[in-house]
Amino acid sequence: MSYSQKVVEHYENPRNVGSFAKGDEDVGTGMVGAPACGDVMKLQIKVNPATGVIEDARFKTYGCGSAIASSSLVTEWVKGKTLDQAASIKNSQIAEELALPPVKIHCSILAEDAIKAAVEDYKKKHSN
């Protein structure tokens, strides 16, 4: 199986790799695993508490090229979005943008789940 050009491009030049400082109140963290293959993805968002807009994002993915490309892409997409907009990103949009083949769809689902988990984590931190 060969990777699409966009997957290779993100895989070779991943955007926003890393993590934010521990204890940052404005950060939401999502950590998800794919039962199918054991890959793990950690995705973080940094939110402007005054506006509720995501200003920055980071990821660390231990997994295949498609999972790395999916998380790299999503960290770009969430910037400038509200929490609800970010949480409504669909794995099908990621899969389409990266031209993922059917066996790699779960890699894009991992990215959708990771961003949803990061938004949930942020909301939980700021619920009171």
Ligand code: FES
């Ligand atoms: Fe996930 Fe290959 S199965 S890295």
Ligand code: FES
């Ligand atoms: Fe499992 Fe890509 S995340 S093969």
